[in-house]
Amino acid sequence: MRIVQLTPPGSACSIAFGVGMTRPDAAPVRGIPLVVDDIAAVRDLLRTRGVDVGPVRDRGGISSASASHPGGDTWELQSLAGVRGA
Numbered sequence: 001m002r003i004v005q006l007t008p009p010g011s012a013c014s015i016a017f018g019v020g021m022t023r024p025d026a027a028p029v030r031g032i033p034l035v036v037d038d039i040a041a042v043r044d045l046l047r048t049r050g051v052d053v054g055p056v057r058d059r060g061g062i063s064s065a066s067a068s069h070p071g072g073d074t075w076e077l078q079s080l081a082g083v084r085g086a
Helices: 041-049
Strands: 004-007 015-019 032-035 062-070 074-080
Touching: 015 074, 041 074
Parallel strands: 032 074
Antiparallel strands: 004 015, 062 074
């Protein structure tokens, strides 16, 4: 088993992912939230690294964009600060 755990500075929560954490036949996880400060910058960075990230959507003060993993998992980037840098 290989695990990576990420905890943002000053955060009381973290996210862990890796190989061998779930059954090989487990269904993909959909809509995992990932809150970021600058959604436009994060979207651009992920796209330069080959991640399929959709357009940024404004949802009344919360901006979001969907990203997907080749294994079928999906992430929902969210920014409470709205779209900065766009």
